[in-house]
Amino acid sequence: MLWTWLLLALLPFLLLKSAFMITILSLVGIYALAALGLNLIMGYSGQISIGHAAFMSIGAYTSTLLVMNFNVPLVFAMLIGGLIAFAFGILIGFPALRLSGFYLAIATMGFVVAIEQIFGYFEHITGGHAGIRNIPFPHLWNSDVEKYLLVLSVLFVSYVISERLINSRTGRAWMAIRENETAAAVMGVNNAWFKVLAFAVGSMFAGLAGALYAHVIGYIAPSDFGIAKSLDLLAVSVIGGMASVDGPFYGALIYVAMPFLFSRSNVPLSIIFGALLIFVVLFMPLGISYYIRMFRMNYLNALLVHLKKSRRPYGMFVQTPAGRIHYIKYGNGNIPIVLVHGNFASARFFEPLIKKIPQEKYTVYALDLPNFGFSDELPGDVSIEKYVDALEKFVQTLGIRNFILLGHSLGGAVAMGYAVRNPKNLIKLILVDPAPVFGMPRYDESTYKIIDVYRKNPELIKRALMMNAPTYDDEKFFERITADALRMAKKAFIGNAKALAEYNYSDKAKNVEIPVVVIYGDKDVILDYISMQKTAAAFPNGKLIVLKDIGHSPVIESPEEVIRHFSARV
Structure with a gap:
């Protein structure tokens, strides 16, 4: 709903004295954007990808190098990063047409490992495994707030695009392919076209997320976008809810917030996150977003109905x-x-x-x-x-x-x-x-x-x-x-x-x-x-x-x- 986005836009102004919290909110938006792209690939078109972080790295390095070496305006550099990630999504999508299930998962995992090694090898361009520091972010009055608003703007546009695609012929074709490729083909769906399109659009969102990450954090390295990050994005999508537009946001909120909730405990975060993933898979298989939606429809909407129904007779x-x-x-x-x-x-x-x-x-x-x-x-x-x-x-x-x-x-x-x-x-x-x-x-x-x-x-x-x-x-x-x-x-x-x-x-x-x-x-x-x-x-x-x-x-x-x-x- 529009009021939700307006509320999110007002949050940083309520937290002006806490740059740390504003940065956390920015990271939630970034991971939600990356997971949104993965959700299109896996949740809606039914293709398995364990290399999604590779597209984040492509967007991050492209935008960073364009801004630092060629003085390209930030917004244009980000868009170019997203488009190059889109192109790589097509390149990966076509060979992936011959693969499915675990074979596709292994192929995408190989891709993320290869991209990580490539960015680490070209040290004179990418800074090697040490990475790139002091990545600029042009600002006028408060860089933390401006970073957050930029992240929120890109996330909002991406959500609108996703909803339009999902509720259109394209979305119906993706879901038909997910359920049964043979039946979809019989009904006239061009499986190859729509599968590649899902990979390309999902990769573009990841590229934009990577570009935002680079300029919000100010530092990137190949290890930031390795296989571990891809698995994290997969966990974010599963916990939030596959085939749900809201799911990536809830999953990202838990993923980003959890390290700070358990920062003073001696329990490793990997164990906590793994336990949460197991719990969700066993007891909340449709993801957190589904149960939040059910709670809203069964309880919160009752109040909304009471407030919205007509009060005055007109006849x-x-x-x-x-x-x-x-x-x-x-x-x-x-x-x-x-x-x-x-x-x-x-x-x-x-x-x-x-x-x-x-x-x-x-x-x-x-x-x-x-x-x-x-x-x-x-x-x-x-x-x-x-x-x-x-x-x-x-x-x-x-x-x-x-x-x-x-x-x-x-x-x-x-x-x-x-x-x-x-x-x-x-x-x-x-x-x-x-x-x-x-x-x-x-x-x-x-x-x-x-x-x-x-x-x-x-x-x-x-x-x-x-x-x-x-x-x-x-x-x-x-x-x-x-x-x-x-x-x-x-x-x-x-x-x-x-x-x-x-x-x-x-x-x-x-x-x-x-x-x-x-x-x-x-x-x-x-x-x-x-x-x-x-x-x-x-x-x-x-x-x-x-x-x-x-x-x-x-x-x-x-x-x-x-x-x-x-x-x-x-």
Whole structure:
């Protein structure tokens, strides 16, 4: 999160009198950056590397020599060091394509030993095994703080690049290769290309880390980047958590902090670190980051949910036999329209649509279904039929007659349920990317447990809502509807998913003779074209409209197209 990075940026200003602590923080960032590169190679693409420190040395010596001998600006020297490490990553990556498992581990171990000996041999250039001292770091006011901020800046950019890669086609290809190279190749993944790319990018991060190390510490020697350092980086990655973007940071924090915690004990650090590694492998095999994430999701996020959920109703209330229902009303036209939202939504979800509806022609009613938003919670188990009952009570209480009913997603199932019961009270039924007429597939229990995780994770809900509307980019809108989604009844998270698999209106739909329009965005990641086609065909006067390059939420992505079908003939 952005606030975490802001907090890290403020830390040195709270520790201005402790140059030692600021240097420790800089080292944490450096090792986190190097381990991040190793995580891309091992955690995500599944290749074993025990020579990662060699790329740190390449970046360190390249940057140092460019700054000291050629007066190259520090930032450019670091970037060049990273790029040369990137090139060496490619050179090592191609021969490694023929190797795997222990053979690849031995090959990379040989590489780190060779690089250490090469830098030690060319004494007139690299200072030999004695190393290079007094490596400069240009500064204006406080070199320790500036070093830390430089490390943090490079680490932040690297984390952003990593997240973008991991969440893209490249990341999916890496993980496919990690799980099964043959299956990945069958699915069209170019294994050679993506394996070399992982090695190159991971090596570049290590090169940048090595360059930062040289200028932060001010001294380097070949022995600083030997096989022992490679094994340390491997331990950092394992302890923090493989295939985790946060893992390298937690692992680096332990690796750097532990020598100072046990500095006054007589127990060798290697024994302590080895014992910790064994403990993590045996009892925390997914790494520290996984358990921290679980703790945050199960406990800390509960507080975040409480703080983020909507506090003030934005509409009005009506007391019905199904409980108090919150709704918004817009316009004063002669044709009533009732809007029924989907899962993780509320009446406010229809705001982009409502703003474009001609208010002189239509009167719009958008409600929070019970269990959602500011409406009351329904007693007992969740079911589509109970939502239909509540919709009926809402319509009857307000005296709405001869209206257009629009349902989106889960609301589409509720709208269909109302239509099969009360077809004579409707002018038209509009189903926008609705749950199919025959219901959604039933999931296994593990999937329901994953769905329940959303209950305590606002970011997951927001991401899901944004993914369902890929062409709509109003960040504040998604913040508002996420805050409404956090008001959902606890039982509704799993209950809604189960309820969507327990209804079937296929037979009853034959008796609904009013015009029915099914609007479907062809980029919908939840519903498929065939199920929408069958849904439209289930109604005697049904028609399917396909919107090009639109996702699951045409009501906010293409409201004008939806409104056009209010009065269009079927």
